[in-house]
Amino acid sequence: MALAIGIDIGGTKIAGAVVDELGAIVRSERVPTPAGDAAALEDAVVEMIRALSVDAEISAVGVAAAGFIDAAQSTVYYAPNIDWRNEPFREKLEARVGASVVVENDANAAGWAEFRFGAGRMVSDMVMLTIGTGVGGAIVAGDRLFRGGFGAGAELGHVRIVPNGIACGCGQHGCLEQYGSGRALLRMANEIADAGGIGQALARAREAHGALDGAIVGGLIGAEDPGAVAALRQLGQWLGQASASLSAVLDPQRFVFGGGVAVAGELLLAPIREAFLEHLPARGYHPEPDFVIAELVNDAGVVGAADLARLWVEEHA
Numbered sequence: 095m096a097l098a099i100g101i102d103i104g105g106t107k108i109a110g111a112v113v114d115e116l117g118a119i120v121r122s123e124r125v126p127t128p129a130g131d132a133a134a135l136e137d138a139v140v141e142m143i144r145a146l147s148v149d150a151e152i153s154a155v156g157v158a159a160a161g162f163i164d165a166a167q168s169t170v171y172y173a174p175n176i177d178w179r180n181e182p183f184r185e186k187l188e189a190r191v192g193a194s195v196v197v198e199n200d201a202n203a204a205g206w207a208e209f210r211f212g213a214g215r216m217v218s219d220m221v222m223l224t225i226g227t228g229v230g231g232a233i234v235a236g237d238r239l240f241r242g243g244f245g246a247g248a249e250l251g252h253v254r255i256v257p258n259g260i261a262c263g264c265g266q267h268g269c270l271e272q273y274g275s276g277r278a279l280l281r282m283a284n285e286i287a288d289a290g291g292i293g294q295a296l297a298r299a300r301e302a303h304g305a306l307d308g309a310i311v312g313g314l315i316g317a318e319d320p321g322a323v324a325a326l327r328q329l330g331q332w333l334g335q336a337s338a339s340l341s342a343v344l345d346p347q348r349f350v351f352g353g354g355v356a357v358a359g360e361l362l363l364a365p366i367r368e369a370f371l372e373h374l375p376a377r378g379y380h381p382e383p384d385f386v387i388a389e390l391v392n393d394a395g396v397v398g399a400a401d402l403a404r405l406w407v408e409e410h411a
Contacts, residue, residue, distance in 0.1 A: 096153045099146050099193075100400030101139055102200060103159040105129060105175045110142040111393070112150050113400035117211030119393060121146060132177045136186060143191045154194045156403030157183065158203035158395045160230075165245035167196045167406065174263075196403040199241075200395055202248060204388075205232020206239050207398030208350050212389035217347040221340055222388065223250060223333065225353035225362075228263075229271040233344060239402070251275070255336050273332040276308055276355050282325040283311045293321040308354060315358050326358055327365040334369025341383060342375050352388030359387055 095114040102109045104127060111122040123142050128134035143155055161173035168184040170176075187195045198206075205214075205222035209232075214220040218237050224230035231250025233240040241247050251271035252264050259268025272278055283306050287296035295314060300306050314322035337349055349366075356362060363385050374380055390397060 096404055097150055098153050098400040098404040099143055099155045100203070100396035100398070100403070101142060101155065101157045102203070102395030102399060103127060103135070103139070103157065103176070104200075104395075105160075108135075108138055108142060109392070109396050110146055111396040111400065112146050112152070113397050115401075115404065117207065117397050117401065119397065120150070122396070129175055130177075132181070135176060136183075140187065140190050143187070143193070147191075147193075152193060154196065154400075154403035154407040155187070155191065156196045156198060156203065156399030156401070156406075157187065158198050158200040158399040159183075160200050162246040163197050163199050163241075165241060165243065167198055167245070167402075170197060171246065194403070194407050196399075196406045198399055198402050199248075201230030202232050202239055202241065203398035203402060204230070204352060204390075204394035205234065205248075205350070205398070206402055207390050207394040208232075208352065208388050209234045209239075210401055211397060212394065213350045213386045214348060217384075219344070219346045220348045220350060221250070221337070221344060221346045222350040222352060223274070223337075224388075225275060225329075225333070225351060225355040227276050229275045230353070233346075235344065250336075250340065253336060253339070255332065255339075270332065270336045274329055274336060276353070278332075279311060279325055279329050279355060280306055280308065282328045283322060286321045286325055291321075292324055295319045296321045296325075312354070312357065315361060318361075323361060326355075326361055329355070330362050330365030331369040333362075334366040334371075335373045337366060337385075338370045338373035338375070341370070341380075346383050348384045348386060350386055350388050352391070352394065356387050363387065 112120040162171035170178045170181040208214045220234045222232040229251030256268035260272040262269040286293035
């Protein structure tokens with residue numbers, strides 16, 4: 095089988111893997127991300143590619159990173175967590191590793207992996223929303239990954255859902271990321287804790303630990319604490335409302351939800367479905383998509399990056 099390397103550059107770690115054409119991981123590596131040093135980060139990626147290439151015939155290398163990537167899958171216009179501005183990352187890596195390199199947005203890579211090998215199998219049109227600290231997005235339309243005219247499309251976390259709403263790091267106000275992310279879930283949980291009533295367990299946990307974090311709220315959701323579940327339902331309502339608007343434009347057969355918050359499973363999907371149907375245009379006459387949880391979890395980035403690189407080389411051979 096043709097083998098490719100996938101590299102997923104995260105805020106705290108760089109994950110790498112050799113991946114076969116069926117999406118199976120043959121070998122993997124992880125190292126800390128030197129996020130404050132672009133040169134050191136490049137060196138770390140190069141060393142990982144070299145290590146993974148030992149005793150393996152590699153057809154291509156795919157690198158997934160957060161940020162805006164050009165349509166040629168070559169230059170990083172902007173990366174939020176790395177000092178990259180118009181960075182010709184593909185050119186630099188190819189010069190050092192002697193292999194074909196493709197650079198891809200991390201959410202696109204993860205979404206492609208789910209489409210090809212995970213929760214998006216058997217459909218041609220899919221939307222994935224990754225619910226982590228922020229909200230990432232990926233769109234597959236007609237079996238092809240949608241990137242947009244400049245390569246920076248599918249930034250679904252920055253679809254505005256509340257006019258003049260909460261300020262977002264992108265410079266706008268009212269983006270989905272401020273209402274449907276892990277950070278938003280913590281804000282909602284703190285508001286419920288402040289209100290008393292069903293928020294008493296949240297308030298006690300906050301007092302005991304000094305602050306609420308994702309692990310604390312996630313544990314209370316897992317225990318089906320009423321306050322924590324109420325915060326999750328608020329989050330799901332916003333995601334469902336946004337999904338209805340996305341459905342009006344993209345008409346996907348399936349919505350896939352990934353990221354740390356998605357481990358809540360049906361507790362998250364139930365309010366998403368409810369709000370989706372409440373806000374769906376022409377309800378009753380519009381075919382309804384499936385709503386599912388992502389399957390590949392932490393492997394999606396490396397698997398998707400590797401597969402996209404392998405396909406790019408095949409198309410351009």
